[in-house]
Amino acid sequence: MTCSKSFALGRWRGAMGRPLYVPLADAVCRLSYADGHDNGRAERAERDAARRMKGRR
Numbered sequence: 001m002t003c004s005k006s007f008a009l010g011r012w013r014g015a016m017g018r019p020l021y022v023p024l025a026d027a028v029c030r031l032s033y034a035d036g037h038d039n040g041r042a043e044r045a046e047r048d049a050a051r052r053m054k055g056r057r
Contacts, residue, residue, distance in 0.1 A: 003029040007036035014040025 010033035013022070020037050024030070 003032040006030070006032040007039075009033060010036025010038075011040040011043075013037055014042075015044050016040070017044060 006029040009028070010020075013020075014037040020034065024033070
């Protein structure tokens, strides 16, 4: 698995609220996966904040 796929997998898991730790194959680039997970969590937090603020104007 390439590092870009590892990043995408981590990003998806982070955006879906899944935990960082999963048993992964040796082919996964763990640094890219962790970076993607952090990125996905940040995107989820932004969406949740925007959703909460939507009706408060």
